Amino acid sequence: MPDDPAFVERLRAGDKEACAICVREHSTNVYNLALKLTGDPAAAEDVLQETFLSAFKSISRFEGKSQLSTWLYRIAHNAALMKLRKRQVETVSLDEPVESEEGVQEPREFADWSENPEGVLLDAELLKMMDDAIASLSETLRSVFVLRDVNKLSTAQTADVLGLSEEAVKSRLLRARLALRERLSAYMAVRVVETKQ
Amino acid sequence: MNHKECQHLLGHLSDYVDGELGQTVCEEIERHLAGCPNCRVVVDTLRKTVILYQSHGSDPIPANVEERLYKVLRLDKPGG
Numbered sequence: 001m002p003d004d005p006a007f008v009e010r011l012r013a014g015d016k017e018a019c020a021i022c023v024r025e026h027s028t029n030v031y032n033l034a035l036k037l038t039g040d041p042a043a044a045e046d047v048l049q050e051t052f053l054s055a056f057k058s059i060s061r062f063e064g065k066s067q068l069s070t071w072l073y074r075i076a077h078n079a080a081l082m083k084l085r086k087r088q089v090e091t092v093s094l095d096e097p098v099e100s101e102e103g104v105q106e107p108r109e110f111a112d113w114s115e116n117p118e119g120v121l122l123d124a125e126l127l128k129m130m131d132d133a134i135a136s137l138s139e140t141l142r143s144v145f146v147l148r149d150v151n152k153l154s155t156a157q158t159a160d161v162l163g164l165s166e167e168a169v170k171s172r173l174l175r176a177r178l179a180l181r182e183r184l185s186a187y188m189a190v191r192v193v194e195t196k197q
Numbered sequence: 198m199n200h201k202e203c204q205h206l207l208g209h210l211s212d213y214v215d216g217e218l219g220q221t222v223c224e225e226i227e228r229h230l231a232g233c234p235n236c237r238v239v240v241d242t243l244r245k246t247v248i249l250y251q252s253h254g255s256d257p258i259p260a261n262v263e264e265r266l267y268k269v270l271r272l273d274k275p276g277g
Contacts, residue, residue, distance in 0.1 A: 018270040114241035150254040174211040181246045
């Protein structure tokens with residue numbers, strides 16, 4: 001299966017069954033990476049299609065030095081960034097999040113919502129807020145967060161996809177998580193009060 | 198959050214929540230948390246934030262998107 005050299009050989013030979021299995025195994029993660037990075041379902045679908053078309057076309061160049069999934073995520077990540085850059089050129093962004101690359105932002109929200117039972121506040125509004133919070137991150141923090149905490153890749157694999165050191169991945173992940181915690185805490189503080197009324 | 202120990206904790210927070218720190222550092226952090234309610238809240242809510250995204254951050258591919266993907270690739274969707 002997926003990282004087995006024999007499976008990769010079947011992909012190289014254009015075996016349609018192997019290609020379909022590859023799509024089944026990796027399409028959800030590729031789609032989510034694209035969707036969370038672009039925040040746009042239509043762009044995410046384009047990236048999804050481009051990723052597998054490009055991968056199957058250039059599978060002969062896959063050397064097996066990294067995992068097949070890592071290689072696919074790298075293609076998807078680059079395609080998603082191209083979409084973002086194109087959009088940024090077309091519409092000069094006025095709301096680019098201001099975020100320092102240096103240091104860690106100190107926490108400001110101290111409402112304790114951690115004891116709320118799982119599911120009590122989990123609804124479409126919260127899920128939308130969680131997506132909006134990801135979209136508010138800078139591109140560099142968003143890429144690391146989505147790969148690590150949405151696609152659940154390891155630190156090493158995330159570093160491999162993004163061409164970063166593991167230390168850089170850890171540092172960016174910390175900053176992303178802290179920023180998201182701030183957003184969720186501010187939102188939860190209001191929701192918890194509303195729920196209790 | 199201006200205390201030196203709080204700053205020290207902040208730098209280790211992700212690794213602590215992921216269980217990737219050695220026992221000595223963990224014990225040091227836990228001693229600090231016992232006497233610092235704000236840091237305790239930050240740790241608990243950060244952990245909850247990560248759990249929320251890891252459990253609910255991923256969307257399934259809409260059926261029509263998946264259908265078009267297999268069509269573009271000229272593949273049949275595999276069973277199972």
